[in-house]
Amino acid sequence: MKDKLKKTLKNKLSRDIVAFFYQNQGSIDSVGGVSAWVNDERSKVQSALDKLVKLGVLEKDSTEATKGYCYTRDKKVMKIVKELMRDV
Amino acid sequence: MERLFLKVKSNLGPRNGASVFNKCLNGAVCFVLPRVPAKFKELKETDLAKKIIASGVFREQYKKSLAIIFSSLKKSQKKRSPEQFCCGKKSQGLCYPLILRDKVFGFVILCGLKKTLSGDSQDMFAALIDTLVNESRREVELERMNERVKPRAIALSTVHTVHRLMASTLDISELLPRIARLSLQLLRANRCSIKLVDKKRKILLPMATIDLRKKKTRLKKVRIGKYAPGRAVKKEVPVRGENYLASPMIDKEVVGVITLYDKIDGKAFTQFDEEIMKTLSEQAAIAVKNAQLFKEQADLTLSSIRCIARLLEDRPHSVQRAEASSLKLINIMGPKLSMNESEIKMLQYAAMLHDAGQISIPEKVLMKKGELTGREYNIMKTHPLKGSAILSKFKPLKPIVPIILYHHENFNGTGYPKGLKGRDIPLAARVLAVVGDFEAMITKKPYRRALSIENAVREVKKNAGVQFDPHVVKVFCEAIQRKDVRRLLEKELRKT
Numbered sequence: 088m089k090d091k092l093k094k095t096l097k098n099k100l101s102r103d104i105v106a107f108f109y110q111n112q113g114s115i116d117s118v119g120g121v122s123a124w125v126n127d128e129r130s131k132v133q134s135a136l137d138k139l140v141k142l143g144v145l146e147k148d149s150t151e152a153t154k155g156y157c158y159t160r161d162k163k164v165m166k167i168v169k170e171l172m173r174d175v
Numbered sequence: 176m177e178r179l180f181l182k183v184k185s186n187l188g189p190r191n192g193a194s195v196f197n198k199c200l201n202g203a204v205c206f207v208l209p210r211v212p213a214k215f216k217e218l219k220e221t222d223l224a225k226k227i228i229a230s231g232v233f234r235e236q237y238k239k240s241l242a243i244i245f246s247s248l249k250k251s252q253k254k255r256s257p258e259q260f261c262c263g264k265k266s267q268g269l270c271y272p273l274i275l276r277d278k279v280f281g282f283v284i285l286c287g288l289k290k291t292l293s294g295d296s297q298d299m300f301a302a303l304i305d306t307l308v309n310e311s312r313r314e315v316e317l318e319r320m321n322e323r324v325k326p327r328a329i330a331l332s333t334v335h336t337v338h339r340l341m342a343s344t345l346d347i348s349e350l351l352p353r354i355a356r357l358s359l360q361l362l363r364a365n366r367c368s369i370k371l372v373d374k375k376r377k378i379l380l381p382m383a384t385i386d387l388r389k390k391k392t393r394l395k396k397v398r399i400g401k402y403a404p405g406r407a408v409k410k411e412v413p414v415r416g417e418n419y420l421a422s423p424m425i426d427k428e429v430v431g432v433i434t435l436y437d438k439i440d441g442k443a444f445t446q447f448d449e450e451i452m453k454t455l456s457e458q459a460a461i462a463v464k465n466a467q468l469f470k471e472q473a474d475l476t477l478s479s480i481r482c483i484a485r486l487l488e489d490r491p492h493s494v495q496r497a498e499a500s501s502l503k504l505i506n507i508m509g510p511k512l513s514m515n516e517s518e519i520k521m522l523q524y525a526a527m528l529h530d531a532g533q534i535s536i537p538e539k540v541l542m543k544k545g546e547l548t549g550r551e552y553n554i555m556k557t558h559p560l561k562g563s564a565i566l567s568k569f570k571p572l573k574p575i576v577p578i579i580l581y582h583h584e585n586f587n588g589t590g591y592p593k594g595l596k597g598r599d600i601p602l603a604a605r606v607l608a609v610v611g612d613f614e615a616m617i618t619k620k621p622y623r624r625a626l627s628i629e630n631a632v633r634e635v636k637k638n639a640g641v642q643f644d645p646h647v648v649k650v651f652c653e654a655i656q657r658k659d660v661r662r663l664l665e666k667e668l669r670k671t
Contacts, residue, residue, distance in 0.1 A: 111329050113361050113451075117339070120332040148356060150343035155336045157360045160387060160439065 089167050092142055096171055100127055100135050105144055108158040109172050115148070115157040144168060176280040180209050182311040183273060183281065204230050206284040211248045218245050227286065236263060244268065248282055255279060257297065265289045269297075271304055275312065333361065334454055341462040345469040351383035354433065354459045359385055361455060362420070362448050364435040370397060370404055371431035371463070379404055379432060388437070404432040413453060417443040422452040424460035430467075433459060476524075476571045484527045487534065500664045501526050501614045507654040508606060512647065517574075522603045525578035529611050532562025532579070556591045559583050582607040585642045597644075605644040609635060609651050612642070617668060628655075628664060 096102045103125040108114060116124070122132040136156050139145040143164050148155040159165060184207045206226060212218045219241060227244075228237050240262035251258035251270040258270045267288035273281040283304055292300065337357050344350050355367040366386045370379035381394035400409040407414040407421035408429050414421045421434040433456055438444065484498070502523050509519035533541060536558055540551045547555060563580040566572045581595060581604035588596030600608075616631035626634065632655055639648040654660060 111326075113333070113363055114329055115333045115336050115340075115357060115360055116329075117332075117336050120336060123332075124329070146360070148340055148353065150340060152343045153336065153339040155340050155357075160360070160363070162439070165439075 112158045115155045180281040208282045347466040355385045363439045365437040404434045420444040422456040424456045426460035430460045521574045525575040532558035535561040578603045
C-alpha cells in the first residue's frame with residue numbers, strides 16, 4: 088500500500104488532491120469542487136480521485152446525481168499518508 | 176508588519192529585486208534588516224552581518240564598515256529617511272527605511288556602490304522600493320484574505336455536497352445510514368447513531384448506526400429527556416460533552432437526533448463542531464421529513480392499488496390470483512433487464528391492476544364458458560384501453576398507464592390495441608405480457624382448467640419471438656427455475 092501510494096504521489100495532481108484532503112480532513116466534495124481547489128481539469132481530477140479511492144486514501148459516497156469524495160477514516164492509511172506527506 | 180517585512184525580503188531575494196539592483200547599480204549588493212539592534216554588538220551577531228562579510232563587499236575592513244552601517248541605520252531610523260554612508264574608497268552605501276503608514280518596518284541596505292548615488296539614482300531607487308513595498312503589501316493582503324475565505328469556502332462546498340447527497344434519495348432506509356456516514360466524516364468521529372422520535376410512545380427509536388470501533392455498542396431505545404440524545408430532543412438544542420455531541424433534527428418540530436461519539440484524534444468536541452452539526456441536522460431534518468412523506472404517499476398509493484385489486488378480485492367472475500409470485504418474478508427479472516427501482520415498482524403496480532379494464536366488460540362475456548364470438552372478442556380487446564383510461568385519472572399511477580395499455584401487444588405485431596411490434600412495445604409491457612400470461616395460464620378460469628407450471632413455462636417458451644420478447648422469456652425462464660419462486664408459486668396455487 089505504502090509503495091503504491093508513494094508511486095501515486097509522484098504525480099502532482101494526485102499529490103495536490105491528497106494534500107487538500109489531508110489538510111481539510113472533514114471536507115466532503117464533488118469532482119467539480121475538488122478540481123476548483125486543486126486548479127485542474129475536471130476529467131483528470133475525476134480519474135485521479137477514483138485512483139485514490141481504489142488505493143483507500145479517499146472514500147466515495149455516490150448517488151445517481153452526485154459523487155462526494157472524502158478523506159479515509161482508516162487509521163492505518165491515515166498514518167501512511169501522514170508519513171508520506173511529511174516527506175513530500 | 177513582520178509578515179510584510181518577510182514578503183519584501185522574499186521579493187528582494189536573489190531571484191527578484193536584488194539581482195536588478197546588482198545589475199543596475201554596477202555590482203551593488205542589497206541586504207534587508209527588520210529593525211536596528213540596540214547595540215552594535217548585537218548587529219555583529221545577526222545573520223545580516225554574516226551575509227555582509229560573506230558577500231566580500233568590504234574585504235578586511237568589515238568591522239569598521241559594519242560600525243559605519245550601524246550608525247547610518249540609527250540616523251535613518253531617527254530621521255525616517257534614506258541615509259548614505261561611506262566605508263572607504265569606492266565603497267559607498269545607502270540605508271533605506273521601509274515605511275508603511277508612518278511606521279518603519281525594516282531597512283534595505285545597499286552596499287558596494289562605486290560612488291555616491293546621484294539624486295536621480297536615489298529617486299529611482301526610492302521609487303523601486305516603494306513599488307516593491309506596495310506590491311508586497313497587496314500580496315500579504317491577498318494571502319490574508321485567502322486564509323480567511325478559503326476555509327469558509329471549503330466548508331460551504333462541503334455543506335453543498337452533503338445537501339446534494341442527502342437530497343438525492345427519498346428512501347429512508349438508504350437516507351439514514353448516509354446521514355450517519357456523512358456526519359461521521361464531517362466531524363471525524365468514531366461512532367454515529369441516528370434516532371427518530373416516536374411521538375406516541377415518547378421515545379427515540381434507533382434507526383441507523385455506524386461504529387468504527389472494534390467493540391460495538393448495542394442499539395438502544397432512549398426515553399425523551401434521558402441521556403444526551405434524549406436531552407437534545409427535549410430541549411431542542413445540541414447537547415455537547417467531551418466525547419459526545421447530540422444534535423436534534425428540527426424542521427418546525429423535532430424529527431430525531433444525530434449523536435456522535437469519540438473523535439478519531441481523541442480531542443473533545445468543540446463549539447465549531449456543534450455549529451457544523453447544527454447546519455447538517457437542519458438539512459437532515461428536511462431530508463428525513465421528505466422521505467417520511469414520500470413513504471406515506473407510497474404507502475397510500477399501494478393501499479389504493481391493493482384496494483382496487485381487491486375490488487376486482489371480489490367480482491363474481493373473478494378467480495384467486497397468484498399475485499405474490501408475479502410480484503416476486505418481476506422483482507427478480509427487473510434488475511436483469513436493467514430496470515431501475517422505480518420502474519420495477521411501477522411494473523409491480525401494473526401487474527396488480529393489469530386487468531382493471533375488465534370492470535367495464537359485460538359479465539356474460541367474462542363468464543362465458545365456450546369460445547368468444549368475433550363481436551365478444553372485440554369487446555374483450557377493449558379492456559387494456561378501458562383500464563388505462565380509468566387509471567390515468569389517478570395521478571400517482573400515470574407511469575403504469577402505457578404498461579396497462581400495451582400489455583396485450585404481441586412481439587410480432589399481431590397484438591392489440593395498437594398492433595405495436597418488437598421494441599416499439601415498452602419494456603415493462605413486454606415483461607408484463609410474459610408474467611401476466613404465465614399467471615393466467617396457471618390459474619383456473621371459468622372457461623378452462625389451469626395448466627401445470629411446467630406446461631405453462633413450455634407455452635411461454637413456445638411463444639418466444641411470436642407473442643413474447645425472446646430476451647424477456649430467457650430472463651423469465653431463469654427466474655422461474657429459482658427454488659424460492661417455485662415454493663411461493665406452489666403455495667399460492669394450493670390456495671386457488
